[in-house]
Amino acid sequence: MFLRLVYESFRRQKRRKLLAGVAITMGVGVATAMIAVATDIGDRVSRELRALGANLVVTPQEDTLDLQIAGVDLKPASDGAYLNEADLPRIRGMFWHNNIVGFAPVLPVAVTIGGAKNVTLLGTYFSNQLKVGKESFETGVRSIYPWWRVTGAWPQDNSQDVLLGERLASSLERRAGDQIEVAGQQHRVAGVLSTGGVEDDQIVAPLGVAQNILGRPGAVRRLYVSALTKPEDAFGRRDPKTLAGAEFDRWYCSPYVQSIAYQLQEVIPHSHAEQIRQVAQNEGTVLSRIKGLMLLITLAALIAAALAVSAAMATAIFERRGEVGLMKALGASGFSVAAVFFAEALLLAVLGGSLGFAGGAMLARVIGRSIFDSQISIDMVLFPIILAIAVLVTFAGSAMAIRRAMKFDPVLALRGEA
Amino acid sequence: MTSGVSDLLTRRAHARRRSMFLQMLVRAAVLRRGRAAAALSAMVVAAAVTTAMLNLYVDVQAKLHTEFRNYGANVVAVAKEGKLLPGDALQTIESVMGGRGIAVPFAYVVARTADGQPVVVSGTDLDRVRKLNRWWSVSAWPSGAQDALAGVRAAALVAPQGQAFDLSFQGRTIHLTPAGTVRTGSSEDSRIFLSLKQFVDWTGVQPSTVEIAASGTPDEVNATLKTLASALPDADVRPVRQIMEGEARVLGKTRATLLVCAVLIILTAAMCVVSTLMGWVFDRRRDFAIMKALGASERLIGGFFVTEAAALGAVGAVFGFAIGVGIAAWIGRVNFHAPVAPRFAVLPEVLVGGIAVALISAVLPMSLLRRVQPATILRGE
Numbered sequence: 001m002f003l004r005l006v007y008e009s010f011r012r013q014k015r016r017k018l019l020a021g022v023a024i025t026m027g028v029g030v031a032t033a034m035i036a037v038a039t040d041i042g043d044r045v046s047r048e049l050r051a052l053g054a055n056l057v058v059t060p061q062e063d064t065l066d067l068q069i070a071g072v073d074l075k076p077a078s079d080g081a082y083l084n085e086a087d088l089p090r091i092r093g094m095f096w097h098n099n100i101v102g103f104a105p106v107l108p109v110a111v112t113i114g115g116a117k118n119v120t121l122l123g124t125y126f127s128n129q130l131k132v133g134k135e136s137f138e139t140g141v142r143s144i145y146p147w148w149r150v151t152g153a154w155p156q157d158n159s160q161d162v163l164l165g166e167r168l169a170s171s172l173e174r175r176a177g178d179q180i181e182v183a184g185q186q187h188r189v190a191g192v193l194s195t196g197g198v199e200d201d202q203i204v205a206p207l208g209v210a211q212n213i214l215g216r217p218g219a220v221r222r223l224y225v226s227a228l229t230k231p232e233d234a235f236g237r238r239d240p241k242t243l244a245g246a247e248f249d250r251w252y253c254s255p256y257v258q259s260i261a262y263q264l265q266e267v268i269p270h271s272h273a274e275q276i277r278q279v280a281q282n283e284g285t286v287l288s289r290i291k292g293l294m295l296l297i298t299l300a301a302l303i304a305a306a307l308a309v310s311a312a313m314a315t316a317i318f319e320r321r322g323e324v325g326l327m328k329a330l331g332a333s334g335f336s337v338a339a340v341f342f343a344e345a346l347l348l349a350v351l352g353g354s355l356g357f358a359g360g361a362m363l364a365r366v367i368g369r370s371i372f373d374s375q376i377s378i379d380m381v382l383f384p385i386i387l388a389i390a391v392l393v394t395f396a397g398s399a400m401a402i403r404r405a406m407k408f409d410p411v412l413a414l415r416g417e418a
Numbered sequence: 419m420t421s422g423v424s425d426l427l428t429r430r431a432h433a434r435r436r437s438m439f440l441q442m443l444v445r446a447a448v449l450r451r452g453r454a455a456a457a458l459s460a461m462v463v464a465a466a467v468t469t470a471m472l473n474l475y476v477d478v479q480a481k482l483h484t485e486f487r488n489y490g491a492n493v494v495a496v497a498k499e500g501k502l503l504p505g506d507a508l509q510t511i512e513s514v515m516g517g518r519g520i521a522v523p524f525a526y527v528v529a530r531t532a533d534g535q536p537v538v539v540s541g542t543d544l545d546r547v548r549k550l551n552r553w554w555s556v557s558a559w560p561s562g563a564q565d566a567l568a569g570v571r572a573a574a575l576v577a578p579q580g581q582a583f584d585l586s587f588q589g590r591t592i593h594l595t596p597a598g599t600v601r602t603g604s605s606e607d608s609r610i611f612l613s614l615k616q617f618v619d620w621t622g623v624q625p626s627t628v629e630i631a632a633s634g635t636p637d638e639v640n641a642t643l644k645t646l647a648s649a650l651p652d653a654d655v656r657p658v659r660q661i662m663e664g665e666a667r668v669l670g671k672t673r674a675t676l677l678v679c680a681v682l683i684i685l686t687a688a689m690c691v692v693s694t695l696m697g698w699v700f701d702r703r704r705d706f707a708i709m710k711a712l713g714a715s716e717r718l719i720g721g722f723f724v725t726e727a728a729a730l731g732a733v734g735a736v737f738g739f740a741i742g743v744g745i746a747a748w749i750g751r752v753n754f755h756a757p758v759a760p761r762f763a764v765l766p767e768v769l770v771g772g773i774a775v776a777l778i779s780a781v782l783p784m785s786l787l788r789r790v791q792p793a794t795i796l797r798g799e
Contacts, residue, residue, distance in 0.1 A: 315697030
């Protein structure tokens, strides 16, 4: 009898059930999509923030001071210590290697061009293929400095071609494809580089070219690393030397910029890794602002969705006072009347909730692809949670209406004086 | 005479009808307080959420621009090769910016330590640097006349025990006390900073670089850039693309996400209003039938329900707007530590939207009811 009541109610009142069902589906869909986007936005934005460039720099431990003014390196080439290029692929072996978006070694060398002018030639990787064991990966300035723009072509990392900084090129009146004499050797200008920074006055060349000019194969002055990090907190700022046991493990296994620096020092011998505070410190605030905003908005969305579902359920039930009156007149107890309505609500919530979850997951995917060019996938763990919330909200929305419908005098309801 | 009387009668009849109409509206709201309140509160919630989202969407750009100014300068003016910045360059820049931003002059030389090691020394306005580059981790800012701020690596070289040290430049020596150290992770770590006055007195070298943090939207910054370039012909004024492009990228994505969320939330809220209002109108099908049975024209009934819905929409939108502005201000305070200023430009949109949604949800059930005979409804079928 109970099942038949529920079944017939769905069969005969298709329009009303559809309306309530649509409300639940949409509400759950929006809630799911918002939760998915809000939980993922941190990762997405922190990837976007990598557009600001490297947030870590690795220098030799025993280095002398930098002597750089306005892009001109005055440090004598013989001075200071170097890192070894052969150590770089070891970065792929560190604990947080998946968080390393890219890295680029640099080797600045003072050179004369055309036998007269003194400029800095910066050796680096453009998009170099490195091999670790069987896997190979590409890294270089093209991935960590997305604002570097080249008119012409990027040089190959194994070639002798160079890039001329924008201002240097215009003062020398050279264009892409021209030849230029650097330190007594002819090089082809592959393109003109514009960065808006000191590189506009420099020559940028493959690392090998700089090493040849310096006469030190394998030498690297500094290594810039772009890593995805977690905003630092009080725990992240603690000195690893004061941590012990489990605390140290927790610190080591959190992607704080400090712990990644610590691990870089571990894999690259005789090195000192430091965060570039301009990039690393501000990243945290921007990230936390955006995350906080999304969290609050998700809250607003959840409230709006819950209200919409409750309103739809309340309306659907309130319209059926007459039925309640009839059931009560036929001797149904308050409990069994409520049971029928709650069973209906449960069915609607489960159906609408599942559909809504699927729709919301799709919506999140579309948002991820169209805005961030990457998938926002939703954790299936959320499914039971969201379904439970949908059932709860549907029940809450129904409960008030059912109570009011039950208080209604059956006589009035049956006389049609609702 | 007769025409006058009939004129008066029609006018009185009109007046009565009008007051009747109003009375019906008021009674409808008063008698079914619960249902009317439910419909109104749905409207208020929807309008509040919409207002808050629109306010945030408009304001988030300004808020995030402010956050991004913590990254420091987005414009740099450097003296062209072989030229000097004019002595009043800083004043020129400040008058162009008109207080919207901050400009910091830097002068550089390579000096020698007592044992002949070269070190880059920079003269600057330390108070302004402190405001511009908040990420500098400084142990103590210099205050005295002989105080210097040493980069951590420079400090290790010139004053490992924090003792006073001498620097010489072109035969002139200066005696300095390291008041504190600065750590940034980039070239500043190898430099020593002095106040500009002290620096000029010692070296005679004037600032060659001015770092500028111009606030505003990218268009405003570009306009500032152009004005600066024409005001300072001897300088290369260029944007710091690293900051500008990263900022534009993050901002664009955030705003796009926010827009999608706003649309979703507003749709959900509108749906809540539609389902509540439709229920409300359906619920009163007996009123509808009685009016019709008493001979009211469809136009009158339609007008009645439409006016009612419009009034509900308008009242709900106004209340909702007030609440929504409050929510936006709260979110601004909690998240950005600066209130989101209310945008009254949003009010007409919310008002029109609210009334439109209310009308749609009133008209839909009306058109369904119109097809039904009043007798059927009155019989309770």
